[in-house]
Amino acid sequence: MAAFKTIALFPEASFGAALNCVGIAQELRRLGARPVFICHPGFSGVFSEYGFPEYQLADDASGAPTDWNDFIERHQDAFRQTPFDQLESYVGPTWDAIVDTAIRVEEPLRQLLARLKPDAIVLDNVVMFPAIANAGVPWIRVVSCAETEVPDRNVPPYLSGCGGTPDRSWQRFATAYERVTAPAHRRFSAFLAECGLKPLEASHFLSASPWLNLVLAPQIIRHDREKALDPQRFVFLDGCVRHEAPYTPPRFASHNDAPLVLTSFGSLGAMDVAMTKRMIEVFSTLPYRFLVNAGHWRDEYRDVPDNVFIDSWFPQPSVVEQASLFIHHGGNNSFCEALYYGVPSLVMPYCWDGHDNATRAAETGVGRKLDRYGWNPRDLAAAIGELIADGAMAQRLKANAKTMRAAAGVTRAAEEILKVADTAAIGARAS
Template identity: 75%
Template sequence: MTQPKVIAFFPEASYGAALNCVGIAQELRRLGARPVFICHPGFRGVFSEYGFPEYQLQPAGSDSQTDWTDFINRHQDAFRQTPLEQVKSYVAPTWEAIVDTAIAAEEPLRQLLAQLKPSAIVLDNVVMFPAIANAGVPWVRVVSCAETELPDPRVPPYLSGCGGEPGPEWAAFSHAYAKAVAPAHKRMNAFLAECGLTPLPLSQFLENSPFLNLLLSPKAVRFERENPLDPQKFVYLDGCIRQEAPYTLPHFASHQDAPLVLASFGSLGAMDVSMIKRMIGVFETLPYRFIVNVGPWRDEYSRIPDNVFLESWFPQPSIVEQSSLFIHHGGNNSFCEALYFGVPSLVMPFCWDGHDNARRAQDAGVGRALDRYRWSDGELAASITGLLDNPALHDTLATNAHAMKEAAGVTVAAKAILDLI
């Protein structure tokens, strides 16, 4: 009897990438493969909860979860800055930390891959791990950040939050970005050379896979590229939504039959308790129901309005499906889930590709962008009401949602991976 093919997934230590990979893995399992997950210690249990084997990657002398939490605590003031200001204060230090992680993970990752003997490796990350390129099996790059991660003359610079047409704003950001990340990029290329790999182009930390590259970007927000991607090696998934158990909505003491709004800012954004409390103060004045993801800081909230429900974690797709509006930070997973279920987005970004998705939501007419901190109560209330009371927008989003479901991104991804082996 033929043994199932082992597909090793290695997502970065973020819930967006991790749960996106879960969706693909669920479909691979349904099709008869054996997906397994290589994960950082801080993600212990995330994948086994969905029934997948987990293999912990523990770089020598590192507590990755503690190190990352400390890093965010040191740099969270940068979340109040513009994307251009963040290049020096947040983006460059983040790349330095990411390169450190890749170097420290190399030997334990090489040993683990030798033990697992996968038929293919799926990498959902922003940095190259030489052990994957040197494993002797096909590897797949998943672009679960914004499509801006793959450069093109007609695509705004990655992490810039720029829109419109190429011009001075794009050039200024690209110049500042290249200068700021140059030291980390130099270290990364030296590391790649030590491992027998070719250097990467300026400002890039991960090469395209020569086998297969999967992009989440739905057609509604996709860019028109000057240099089209080869459809044989670059496959758009139109989203990639995991299967979750149904979620029964709580009973609200007021506005029980009103439209539902979900607010969730990811694992990093939930730490900003004071900002979320300020938002809840606005929610209390509106005739809607609100579910708010507050992460592990649930005990910091003593007074909760009757039309607001707080929790530390939710099966997000199951709630987005029942919502009329999704307020989020612009993480690509959240953005794609909103589009998949035909829900408008109010994007309040604070870092990384959230800036790109906020601008794209507004430019593509599928939502609005709002500065994370510089808003008045009236502006937040008007943004929420305007997105909810917009029949034309909801019709457009419903049409797009139908197309995304018909596209069956997880099935497309799983079959493309199986075709490699």
């Protein structure tokens, strides 16, 4: 039945969610379905590059689209703060911007879904769009952020970077988070009511799907929940990695037989050129090869050491597979790709769920956490060298990678999505 199914995928305006959905869409296509992408302004071309039809949401006349590069640049000073301090300076303003976006695209999204007539909608986002809830077809929620997005008494508060067991710091963060997000939540609740939907509980902007929820949280880093999630509605994915073209590392002027290290802080984190240049100075003293993702700021780098290669983009899964270490910001997509290929992570977070994943990497022994700004050259060099030399960690990660590949996360995700679409179609015919 898959051949008759149009599956609309709507990821948030971030490359992590977008490329996670690409992996699922590739498998949906292989199984005979017709995946199509709904994308925010600024993401046109991302999905067509992989051969998928894409439909950009038209701008509503009520306001200009959020320019996330500009938003991040204006709030970049917050990245030097603790997760708790970021609640006021970054998390609150981010939720305001997210709610603005959801309200602005409601009518264009409703019209687009009426045209597309999908059999199911895959929502990889942190906020609900009433047009999706009211579309008359099943919607599937994908949690491609850290598992902490799905709350539980034994799981640290979302975005807190907390670890260990529940204590006062957990409650302090959760209380402050609810207070800071309350204004955006009130606006969002009123918007949901206007669209005929019930408001969500305090500090929540997206509920679980009644049909299917896909949670990108490999077993090796998964939390021990007090209340297990309903296996009929929640499916954990041990990786959800897209297919990319093979990548051949460049010929370096030196260290060509040395271990390969990939450094990538995402499309937004790459704007901190000064911090990356500090890191490159350290890289130049180490006996390894380094690939550095510079994003749109590639031309800001002039004098590059012999053992460093800088580019604006790499086919990340193809590079991670060859790497001995992945230095990243803790984005869940990057973290899970490192685990999928058995590569240790050096996580240097700056916002959002990167804090949670950095703590979890250290807690579960799959990498280390290093403050993004509060390091000295000796700290960084030691962390890199010790992670590459840790044979016990490497052995454990390689064994886990074998398990994750066997679990075939993208296949499981695609099959579960099509199962939901098929069940809905059968029910519609029966009625």
